[in-house]
Amino acid sequence: NAGVTQTPKFQVLKTGQSMTLQCAQDMNHEYMSWYRQDPGMGLRLIHYSVGAGITDQGEVPNGYNVSRSTTEDFPLRLLSAAPSQTSVYFCASSYSVLDTQYFGPGTRLTVL
């Protein structure tokens, strides 16, 4: 089992560029989520999904889109990157919100 994988590990973007952060899990988890981690602000929920075809907004959804076409994949799209989106992004998966969240290794994103 690979667990939760994320690509890329590092990314530098220019303001206005778009990109997709990839997240995949092989544990047949229904619940998947995206967090951003900024110094002193903990982990903030961006979007989450309770199953294929179902997504919902978290605490800080503006500027990000998600889709969940399969159980395994949950990509996060930055539509037009801004310096405020410089952060470390973690994807997580679990059987439900009440179960252990398994985090991916993270993507460090810098927007210039």
Added chain:
Amino acid sequence: GENVEQHPSTLSVQEGDSAVIKCTYSDSASNYFPWYKQELGKRPQLIIDIRSNVGEKKDQRIAVTLNKTAKHFSLHITETQPEDSAVYFCAAREGGGNKLTFGTGTQLKVEL
């Protein structure tokens, strides 16, 4: 939505001493409270969790207590060791929903 406050933001203890980290939450219907540990440069990992029908839970040197009336829960680490040095995050699941809200984290340093 749910609001989780975590204190202190930094905590330094001597090896062998106990450490206590406290969190308060705002949603009285919240019913699931996990704690995650994040070592430097690593992903967060679950160390212990508690549900609202339980007042205390222990796992070796780690314990969590929950006071539903006061809406706060605490992490207790006894006989601290250098490998306990990390950032610890508390979280609360909003009542009836699918969002997990994290606290801002506590940097624990165990000194020799």
